[in-house]
Amino acid sequence: MDIYDLVNDVDSKEKLVEFLFYLHKDFKENQEGWENITLADYLESMEAWLNDCDGVFQNKGEELPKDISWNFLGSRNRFFFIINVL
Structure with a gap:
């Protein structure tokens, strides 16, 4: 696949x-x-991409979707981290 x-x-x-x-x-x-082997690498990359995502979409001639639930994304990432730490 x-x-x-x-x-x-x-x-x-x-x-x-x-x-x-x-x-x-x-x-x-x-x-x-x-490229992103560790959790630290992944989080750094995710932060950088989110900071630049408007430009990324604009450069592709696309618009960032308006219906993204930023709270859902943030809370799920926090949830996965807490589960792995506990």
């Missing part, structure tokens, strides 16, 4: 779960090709 093709098909919770399954599988099998 090509994760780059799969991400374009994500339009439901089930498809997101499937995408994350294959993303995790790719990480385990091809870790040397990944």
Whole structure:
């Protein structure tokens, strides 16, 4: 499964779960090709991308979706961190 093709098909919770399954599988099998290996790397990259996402979308001729639940994204990331620490 090509994760780059799969991400374009994500339009439901089930498809997101499937995408994350294959993303995790790719990480385990091809870790040397990944830039963000640690949680610190991931968080730094996520912060940088979010700071620049308006420009990223603009450069692609797209508009940032208006219906993003920033609270949901933030609280889920915090939840995953707490679960892993406890």
